[in-house]
Amino acid sequence: MRIPIIAGNWKMNKTIEEAIQLVKEIKSNLKDGVETVVCVPFTALSEVKKEISGTKLKLGAQNMHWEESGAFTGEISPLMLKEIGVDFCIIGHSERRQYFGETDEMVNRKIKSALKHGISPIVCVGETLEQREANIEKKVVETQILKAFDGIVAEEVEKIVIAYEPIWAIGTGKTATKEEANEIIAFIRKIIMNKYQQEISDKVRIQYGGSVKPDNITDIMNQSDIDGALVGGASLKPEEFIKLVSF
Numbered sequence: 001m002r003i004p005i006i007a008g009n010w011k012m013n014k015t016i017e018e019a020i021q022l023v024k025e026i027k028s029n030l031k032d033g034v035e036t037v038v039c040v041p042f043t044a045l046s047e048v049k050k051e052i053s054g055t056k057l058k059l060g061a062q063n064m065h066w067e068e069s070g071a072f073t074g075e076i077s078p079l080m081l082k083e084i085g086v087d088f089c090i091i092g093h094s095e096r097r098q099y100f101g102e103t104d105e106m107v108n109r110k111i112k113s114a115l116k117h118g119i120s121p122i123v124c125v126g127e128t129l130e131q132r133e134a135n136i137e138k139k140v141v142e143t144q145i146l147k148a149f150d151g152i153v154a155e156e157v158e159k160i161v162i163a164y165e166p167i168w169a170i171g172t173g174k175t176a177t178k179e180e181a182n183e184i185i186a187f188i189r190k191i192i193m194n195k196y197q198q199e200i201s202d203k204v205r206i207q208y209g210g211s212v213k214p215d216n217i218t219d220i221m222n223q224s225d226i227d228g229a230l231v232g233g234a235s236l237k238p239e240e241f242i243k244l245v246s247f
């Protein structure tokens with residue numbers, strides 16, 4: 001049984017004060033049986049951690065470097081995240097790939113480092129509009145998955161959450177149809193099955209992301225292979241995020 005997981009990706013939004021306000025509302029509206037995560041900006045991690053202590057709300061970061069320390073100006077290491085008590089870290093979000101030059105190789109290093117430090121990666125994959133129009137979305141996603149999981153041993157796989165986020169659906173209001181999303185997510189599960197074995201692929205949780213809103217969450221969550229959602233815009237408004245968690 002895969003436990004559903006709904007994660008809010010706040011991106012570059014919310015000051016510390018605003019972050020506290022938002023988690024205060026979320027933490028008192030959690031739902032049993034749904035793992036709920038807030039991936040907040042680095043600056044708010046510590047304060048949010050204090051605010052959610054004693055609740056089931058989990059804390060995530062949005063990025064990390066793979067090294068523990070060193071001359072990497074502006075970067076944050078897994079040790080620093082671990083010290084705060086971060087449970088999850090988004091890795092390879094399309095905005096990081098697109099605007100900050102993250103490659104599949106960097107994503108792979110970050111995943112390995114996160115696992116080594118007891119942080120569960122939420123690994124993002126997904127195709128651009130041009131790639132979908134050229135009918136190569138499966139090829140693109142397969143390459144991203146295989147490179148991301150290169151050298152990851154079977155025992156580690158179930159600690160990883162995969163988020164399928166077609167880039168054309170992120171922040172655009174255009175969501176993939178539930179069938180389109182489920183098809184690619186089932187395909188990702190098959191890639192994991194072929195690389196490892198069915199017992200492992202049955203356990204790995206795969207989210208859909210891209211314009212998830214209260215009015216489409218139920219359809220999305222009712223799909224056979226979709227185990228959750230990675231939510232940007234709608235995770236910034238407490239009333240919307242609370243509705244998503246109670247899909």
Ligand code: PGA
Nearest residue numbers: 170171210211231232233
């Ligand atoms: P969105 O973002 O929900 O605003 O489309 C999703 C994401 O980028 O994770």
